[in-house]
Every structure is written in structure tokens, then in C-alpha cells.
Amino acid sequence: MMEPTPTPQTITTDGFRLHPEDEAAMRAEASHYEQPQAACIEALKIVQRRHGWVPDDAIPAIARILGVGPASVEGVATFYSLIFRQPVGRHVILVCDSSSCFLTGSDQLREALSERLGIGLGQTTADGRFTLLPVCCLGACDGGPALMIDDDVYGPVGAEELAGLLEGYP
Amino acid sequence: MNSQRQSPVYRSRLLQPASERTPDSHPLTWRLRDDGQVVDLKDYESKQGYEAVRLVLDEGDPQAVIAAVKEANVRGRGGAGFSAGLKWSLTLQGGDIPRGYIVCNADEMEPGTFKDRLLMEQQPHLLIEGMILAAFANNARFGYIFLRGEYVESARVLTAALAEAREAGWLGPDIAGSGFDFDIALHTGAGRYICGEETALLNSLEGHRANPRAKPPFPGQSGAWGKPTVVNNVETLCNVPAVMLRGADWFQALSGDRTDDGGTKLYGASGLVNRPGLWELPIGTTGRELLELAGGVRDGRELKAWLPGGASTGFLLPEHLDLPLDFDTVGKEGSRLGTGLITVVTEDQSMVALMRNLEEFFARESCGWCTPCREGLPWTVKLLLALERGEGEAGDVELLDKLAADCGPGLTFCAHAPGAAMPLQSALRHFRHEFEQGVRYPKGKPHADPIPAGEV
Numbered sequence: 015m016m017e018p019t020p021t022p023q024t025i026t027t028d029g030f031r032l033h034p035e036d037e038a039a040m041r042a043e044a045s046h047y048e049q050p051q052a053a054c055i056e057a058l059k060i061v062q063r064r065h066g067w068v069p070d071d072a073i074p075a076i077a078r079i080l081g082v083g084p085a086s087v088e089g090v091a092t093f094y095s096l097i098f099r100q101p102v103g104r105h106v107i108l109v110c111d112s113s114s115c116f117l118t119g120s121d122q123l124r125e126a127l128s129e130r131l132g133i134g135l136g137q138t139t140a141d142g143r144f145t146l147l148p149v150c151c152l153g154a155c156d157g158g159p160a161l162m163i164d165d166d167v168y169g170p171v172g173a174e175e176l177a178g179l180l181e182g183y184p
Numbered sequence: 185m186n187s188q189r190q191s192p193v194y195r196s197r198l199l200q201p202a203s204e205r206t207p208d209s210h211p212l213t214w215r216l217r218d219d220g221q222v223v224d225l226k227d228y229e230s231k232q233g234y235e236a237v238r239l240v241l242d243e244g245d246p247q248a249v250i251a252a253v254k255e256a257n258v259r260g261r262g263g264a265g266f267s268a269g270l271k272w273s274l275t276l277q278g279g280d281i282p283r284g285y286i287v288c289n290a291d292e293m294e295p296g297t298f299k300d301r302l303l304m305e306q307q308p309h310l311l312i313e314g315m316i317l318a319a320f321a322n323n324a325r326f327g328y329i330f331l332r333g334e335y336v337e338s339a340r341v342l343t344a345a346l347a348e349a350r351e352a353g354w355l356g357p358d359i360a361g362s363g364f365d366f367d368i369a370l371h372t373g374a375g376r377y378i379c380g381e382e383t384a385l386l387n388s389l390e391g392h393r394a395n396p397r398a399k400p401p402f403p404g405q406s407g408a409w410g411k412p413t414v415v416n417n418v419e420t421l422c423n424v425p426a427v428m429l430r431g432a433d434w435f436q437a438l439s440g441d442r443t444d445d446g447g448t449k450l451y452g453a454s455g456l457v458n459r460p461g462l463w464e465l466p467i468g469t470t471g472r473e474l475l476e477l478a479g480g481v482r483d484g485r486e487l488k489a490w491l492p493g494g495a496s497t498g499f500l501l502p503e504h505l506d507l508p509l510d511f512d513t514v515g516k517e518g519s520r521l522g523t524g525l526i527t528v529v530t531e532d533q534s535m536v537a538l539m540r541n542l543e544e545f546f547a548r549e550s551c552g553w554c555t556p557c558r559e560g561l562p563w564t565v566k567l568l569l570a571l572e573r574g575e576g577e578a579g580d581v582e583l584l585d586k587l588a589a590d591c592g593p594g595l596t597f598c599a600h601a602p603g604a605a606m607p608l609q610s611a612l613r614h615f616r617h618e619f620e621q622g623v624r625y626p627k628g629k630p631h632a633d634p635i636p637a638g639e640v
């Protein structure tokens with residue numbers, strides 16, 4: 015019934031199809047709650063796990079599954095900072111910019127990262143490898159300055175360690 | 185995963201070896217392993233795990249649980265210090281009131297706070313046991329752990345532990361043959377500090393934008409999907425099993441005569457200390473004791489100020505180091521205990537720059553519902569940036585006073601704005617001269633386009 019899902023490289027918003035596995039996962043999530051709307055954030059994350067980000071046309075698709083209006087899904091999709099509404103790189107780097115890391119050198123760490131990658135906060139490298147974003151306290155303040163690459167938390171990170179660290183994320 | 189040998193992978197850890205921790209003195213952490221591996225179900229059960237659930241379900245008296253938690257004076261460890269027992273006694277139950285929910289607030293995002301992560305990553309069953317007890321006391325039919333999205337390791341450990349507990353019959357129908365049924369689902373978020381505010385959390389749980397709700401009604405009256413709902417912090421819930429097993433008097437006595445608050449606290453230190461970390465200590469431990477455990481101020485610098493419990497608490501000074509860190513004492517100093525993890529600031533740090541960093545956080549994380557918070561905080565940041573560059577104008581410091589006052593308690597929809605105001609007001613009180621130094625022309629700007637002398 016479903017056509018194969020386009021790969022992240024070829025995806026355009028008007029060619030969007032929910033993967034059948036993702037649709038099933040969304041329905042399973044929705045069963046944990048009194049009302050399916052509660053699975054909205056998880057549904058967005060499911061799309062994001064597969065595509066890297068949440069294209070516009072995913073919104074009505076999710077809304078249909080959860081039985082809610084697209085506007086409420088859109089409202090949620092634009093509120094939460096870890097739901098990406100633009101394409102991001104293969105790896106997302108979240109640099110903590112909260113107080114304990116600020117005191118232990120997050121500005122210097124961010125500058126070193128920017129310099130190495132040639133991008134500022136909110137930008138993606140030209141080769142599509144990394145996106146750099148700020149994040150609030152990662153709950154790793156005893157390891158400040160801290161950052162997260164994809165699912166991995168690092169800290170304290172010295173500027174001289176960045177090269178080795180980034181190598182692990184081709 | 186990164187394969188570099190020296191990659192600085194972060195691991196949550198307690199800086200107290202197992203040899204220093206006993207069931208009598210460290211109810212939260214005595215089971216933790218020195219190697220930092222998870223205390224799994226088998227390990228947990230062999231160390232009195234789920235004994236409190238068995239005991240309480242055998243006795244079958246929810247009101248007795250509430251009475252014990254009240255008597256032990258377990259105060260909310262999420263930052264506000266509200267009595268858990270009192271909160272539970274106000275939860276609607278009985279008659280034709282539907283069974284509600286237990287929601288564990290695991291959104292830990294308060295800058296400077298890294299305690300709930302430890303409990304979830306290394307000892308998930310203590311939290312699950314605490315939630316079962318809370319569910320029984322409050323007649324909840326289902327529980328949610330609202331976990332921040334970035335806590336990927338916590339999610340992994342909790343998911344495995346929930347499956348273990350279900351398999352062993354600690355979750356699900358007819359728990360331990362008592363007829364009581366209860367289960368828990370893990371709900372992970374997607375960023376935004378405001379999700380930690382308990383009513384915003386409920387909106388987020390229901391799949392809406394995380395704007396707070398009006399109180400009253402309080403969640404205990406009408407929470408998730410309009411049902412009675414108890415929201416408690418991870419550490420608060422983790423205290424309940426020991427209270428039920430060992431009694432309120434024992435719990436009270438843990439803090440000795442340091443304070444009226446009962447129990448221990450996961451205290452921590454970060455910022456500019458030599459040995460940042462986490463310790464389970466009697467509640468009422470002093471800042472000086474904590475600072476000593478943390479190896480003192482980094483590189484022999486001088487202590488300038490400290491935040492007692494996260495970004496939304498007020499700055500304290502070196503002269504406050506000997507005060508017991510409990511909710512009431514810190515409250516009397518114009519600050520709050522907050523989460524109890526101190527942030528240490530050294531003499532060489534500009535308070536204007538630090539305040540700018542803090543207010544950038546609060547401005548970015550405002551949910552945008554009320555004007556003083558949505559508009560006032562970015563304005564505050566703008567003023568602080570100007571002062572930091574020495575480009576402030578006459579009246580800017582007074583304007584900061586006003587913007588902070590407009591965010592005070594009771595003037596906005598939730599406690600986010602008061603949380604932004606408290607550190608600013610304390611910094612303006614203790615370090616006013618630093619802010620004033622950032623004003624370029626204290627007596628007002630000179631004429632915008634002065635005619636150079638002799639050129640007419």
C-alpha cells in the first residue's frame with residue numbers, strides 16, 4: 015500500500031509519506047494516553063528520527079493519525095526546541111550555554127567549535143555533516159563545559175579535544 | 185559512538201564511595217555501585233528493594249502512607265520545598281472521583297542541576313518504587329515519568345527497568361497479590377525549560393504547547409485530562425520508600441539538629457570549584473561543608489558569590505557559607521534553596537556578564553504568555569549587554585530594578601518570571617557598583633553632535 019520512503023537526501027516537503035513502521039509506532043504511543051493528542055511530540059520525534067527533521071507535509075499526516083487538527087500539531091511542532099523544522103546535518107551538536115558551563119568556558123568552547131566547523135549557531139556545515147545549536151543546561155554541570163553530539167554527552171570538553179571528538183561522527 | 189580513547193564522555197557520578205554510604209544514613213544512594221553500573225532489579229531486590237511496596241500494600245491503608253510522608257516532612261526536592269505529604273492529603277480521592285495520575289517531574293533543566301539524572305541512570309527501581317507508593321496513597325491508576333528529551337541514557341535505563349518491574353509483577357494488575365493495579369509509561373520531551381513547571385508539564389504531557397495553566401484548580405484537583413494528578417520531583421519520590429520502611433522519626437532524625445526539614449539531600453557543586461560533584465548529605469549541610477567537599481574554589485581564587493540551588497535562586501555571599509542549606513533558612517536570606525546544587529562564582533567573574541548569561545537563558549525559555557516575562561526579559565538582556573560593554577545609559581540600572589520588580593511573585597502567570605527576577609535583584613543588591621560602572625555617561629549623554637571648539 016505504501017510507497018518506499020524517500021531517503022533524507024531526496025526528500026521534499028511535497029513528496030512526504032509516513033513510513034508504515036512510523037505510523038504503527040505513533041498509534042502504539044497514542045495508546046498510552048487518555049487522548050491520542052498526547053502522542054504528538056513523540057510522533058514528531060518519530061518522523062525526525064527517520065528524516066532528520068520534520069518537513070511541513072508531515073504535519074497533516076501526523077494530525078490524521080492522531081485525529082486532531084493540523085494547526086494543533088503545527089503549534090506543538092513550532093514550540094519545542096528539539097523539533098527541527100529545517101533540514102539539519104547528519105549530526106547535531108548541542109552546546110550548553112547555561113550558567114555553570116558559562117563559568118567554566120562555554121563561550122570559548124563554542125568559539126572553537128565555530129572556528130573548526132566554519133559555522134555559527136543555528137547553521138549547518140556545507141557538507142551537511144554537522145549542525146551547531148545552543149541548548150540549556152544539559153544536567154552535566156559537574157562536567158562543564160558540556161556538549162552533546164547526537165545521543166552522546168561529553169564534558170568537560172577542552173578546545174584541544176574537539177578534533178578527536180568530531181572524528182567519531184563521520 | 186565515538187571511539188577515541190580519550191574522548192571526554194560524561195558520566196553521572198556520586199563522589200562518595202560505597203564504603204561511606206549506609207542504609208541508615210544514605211537512603212537515596214546506599215545501593216549505588218562504585219563502578220557506576222545500574223542497580224538492576226536483582227541487585228535492588230537483594231537490598232531491601234520493593235520491601236516498602238510489599239509492606240504498604242499488605243497494610244492496605246493509603247491514609248497511613250500520606251500521614252507518614254507528612255510526619256517525615258519530606259519537602260519537594262524540585263525546588264519549591266512544598267510538603268509532599270500535605271500535597272498528597274489535598275489530592276481529591278474517594279466517592280465517585282475517578283482515579284487519577286502520578287506524574288514524576290524528570291524534566292531537570294534548571295541550570296546548575298544534575299541530581300535527578302544520577303538517580304534515574306543508576307537506580308531506576310527506587311524511583312519506580314516511590315511512584316508505586318505515591319500511586320497507592322493517592323489512588324492513581326497510572327503514572328508517567330516526564331523525562332527531558334536530552335536524557336537519552338536515563339530513558340534507556342528507565343525503559344529497561346520498567347520492563348523488569350512489569351515482568352516481576354511490581355507493575356501491572358494486582359501488584360504483589362494486593363488487588364492494587366498501577367503501571368507507568370515513560371514520556372520524553374523535546375526541549376524547553378518551561379516544561380518543568382508542573383502545569384506546563386501537564387499541558388506538554390497532553391500534547392499541547394507548554395504554557396502553564398491557571399491555579400487553582402491545582403493538579404491534585406484537576407490535572408492531566410482533568411483527573412486528580414500528583415506531580416512530584418524524582419528525588420522527592422525516591423525518598424518515599426525509606427520513609428515507609430524505616431518510619432518518619434528515623435527520616436526526621438537524619439538531619440539531626442541542623443534543621444527542621446527531614447532527611448538527606450542530593451547536594452552538588454559546579455562552576456569554579458576544584459572537584460565539582462554530587463553528594464548525599466543530611467539536609468541542612470552548609471555551603472562551607474559543600475565547598476570543602478568540592479575541593480575549594482578553583483585554582484586558589486577567591487569566592488565572590490554563589491547560587492544555592494540553580495539559576496532561579498538569589499546570589500549568596502561568602503558570609504552566608506555557614507548557614508544550613510534548608511528551605512526556610514535560605515528563604516530568609518532573600519534567596520531559595522532551589523535544587524540544592526550550588527554554583528560557585530569567583531572574584532574575577534563580572535557579575536554583569538554572568539547576569540547577562542542568566543537572563544539570556546530566562547528570556548529564551550519564556551513561554552511567551554505574559555508581557556513582563558515575554559517582553560521584559562529580552563529588554564533586560566539588552567540593558568545588561570549594554571552595561572557589559574560599558575555602553576549603558578543613565579537610568580539603565582534603575583530600569584533593571586523596575587523590570588525585575590515587574591517580574592516579581594504574583595505578577596505573572598507562573599514562577600518562571602520570578603525565577604528570572606530573583607538572581608538579578610540579588611546581584612543588583614550585592615554588586616550594584618558593577619552595574620553602575622557600565623553606564624557610560626552617568627550624568628546623561630553629552631550633546632549628540634557637539635561642535636568642535638574653534639571650528640565655527
Ligand SMILES: Cc1cc2nc3c(=O)[nH]c(=O)nc-3n(C[C@H](O)[C@H](O)[C@H](O)COP(=O)(O)O)c2cc1C
Pocket residue numbers: 259260261262263264265266268289290291292293294377378379380381382383415416417418420421598599600603
Ligand atoms: C520554570 C519552572 C521550571 C521548573 N522545572 C522543574 C524541573 O525541571 N523539575 C522539577 O522537579 N521541578 C521543576 N519545577 C517545579 C515544579 O513546578 C513543581 O514545583 C515540582 O515538580 C513539584 O514537585 P516537588 O514538590 O516534589 O518538588 C519548575 C518550576 C518552574 C516555575
Ligand code: SF4
Pocket residue numbers: 378395396549550551552553554555557558596597598599600601602
Ligand atoms: S511567567 Fe513567563 S514562562 Fe511563566 S507563563 Fe508567564 S510568560 Fe510563560
Ligand code: FES
Pocket residue numbers: 110111112113114115116150151152153154155158159160295296297
Ligand atoms: S550548565 Fe551546562 S550542563 Fe549544566
